[in-house]
Amino acid sequence: MSELFNLIIKSAFMDNMIFAYFLGMCSFLAVSKKVSTANGLGLAVIFVLSCTAPLNWLIQKNILDEGALSWISSDFATIDLTFLQLLMFIAVIASFVQLVEMIIEKFSPALYGSLGIFLPLIAVNCSILGGSLFMVQRDFNIQEATAFGFGSGLGFWLAIVALAAIREKLKYSHVPNGLKGLGITMLLTGLMGLAFKTFIGMTL
């Protein structure tokens, strides 16, 4: 149990999706102008990431891996479908996002109103697909995959809310013309990354 907790902390802080792997940068930069919207997107990412990681884990282990299909019949023991990995993962993510959108719209129109616009965006958020690919690369089991998905989502949420808070304050300062918007945000992200780097070397 404590190992899973450590994995959540590690993937949220030390291996932060944004500062360590640059994943999900597009929405990180585009949707960080206001804290409230950043918060909505962050929560949606946590939810989708912690659901698609175990889902894709099941697909990888039961369908795609070499010999994984032997649960159907022993004739399939030599089939290796790993080349379908990217297609399967993105299809799962896109359809899961669509499903979540439909469910939320049906049962909680209020939440849909505040979150609705960000859900379709999540399908092309690199951190979701990246989470699934890393989980395969690192050979997690299903509990670890879920913990990793949740932790990575948590890290993304923390980072985007923090950046949005800084950018709201930034309105009151004088920024050189060419640096306005994206430029100053990149420099800010660099400085925030420096702060996150202090977690490196901590052992859990």
Added chain:
Amino acid sequence: MSTEIQEKEVVKIKQSESLISKRRRKILVDPLDDNNPISIQVLGICSALAVTIKLEPTIVMSISVVFVMIFSSLITSMIRNYIPVRVRIIVQLAIIATLVTLVSEFLKAFNYEMFKVLGAFVGLIITNCIILGRLEAYAMGNKPYDSVLDALGSSVGYAWIILVVAFFRELLGSGSILGWKVFEAVGWDTFPTNGLFVDSIGAFIILGLLIWAQRTRNGYIEN
């Protein structure tokens, strides 16, 4: 096959402007500077930063993106009238994912070392917003030849930015260019390499400064 032939014929019949007219040159050149996908439109930053530690993987990445971009634009634009509007994102993702799988299998077969260096980031070309963004904004509504020009312009605009970032990161972070030790060659053996540039932070700062320089030059101001 029949749809391909049909589309090509339509283009030939209506082709009154030259292959490189003024309008088409604008489509091609605009994304290189004034409408750059990375520095002006803020698309595709994820992969721009992840692979730029060294120049060599960046070159491979650029070529992969140019390839995927051009062919996905071409295919999408050819079948654009047959894609139902409701499922267009999934169709576009399927086209991109197929091409990316091709690239990743090709790398695995011919340059396995590079495949290991790039790792998951080849797969992440799928979620590169530039590709989906250009398919959605341009290839879905324009003829194949124009779409290919647009794709070429956007992907080269992307490529030159990540190549510049990679150049500075490798130079300052590892003191080399394409693995060749520059500073030792000019006799400066004690050049202090800066670990910050190997790290992600250096990438953010170099890209931030590059954007500053470029926007100051072409006068683009974001409000």
